[in-house]
Amino acid sequence: MYRKREIVRIKGNKRKVGCLGCAIQSGEVESTSIFIDSTKFFVANQDYEIPIPGFVIVAAKRHLQSVDEFTAEERADFIEFLTGLRKMMR
Ligand SMILES: [Zn+2]
Numbered sequence: 001m002y003r004k005r006e007i008v009r010i011k012g013n014k015r016k017v018g019c020l021g022c023a024i025q026s027g028e029v030e031s032t033s034i035f036i037d038s039t040k041f042f043v044a045n046q047d048y049e050i051p052i053p054g055f056v057i058v059a060a061k062r063h064l065q066s067v068d069e070f071t072a073e074e075r076a077d078f079i080e081f082l083t084g085l086r087k088m089m090r
Pocket of ligand 1: 019020021022023062063064
């Protein structure tokens with residue numbers, strides 16, 4: 001298990017979570033992001049707290065430390081998803 005740390009949301013509410021990505025994926029922490037699209041392995045959101053045009057957050061649906069942990073299927077899905085998102089932005 002991961003050591004819990006305190007996060008402070010933009011509205012000032014504080015919460016202790018282990019992995020923020022997993023806490024958002026599980027619904028433990030409410031996401032303030034705006035959903036764009038998803039695949040079997042990844043989800044893309046526009047960050048509500050930092051609404052920079054074109055700044056999209058692509059998150060894995062399972063816990064990962066780094067891209068070097070992607071399976072072959074996740075690697076293929078990730079690059080396909082990323083290029084599709086970029087085409088949508090154009
Ligand atoms: Zn995680």
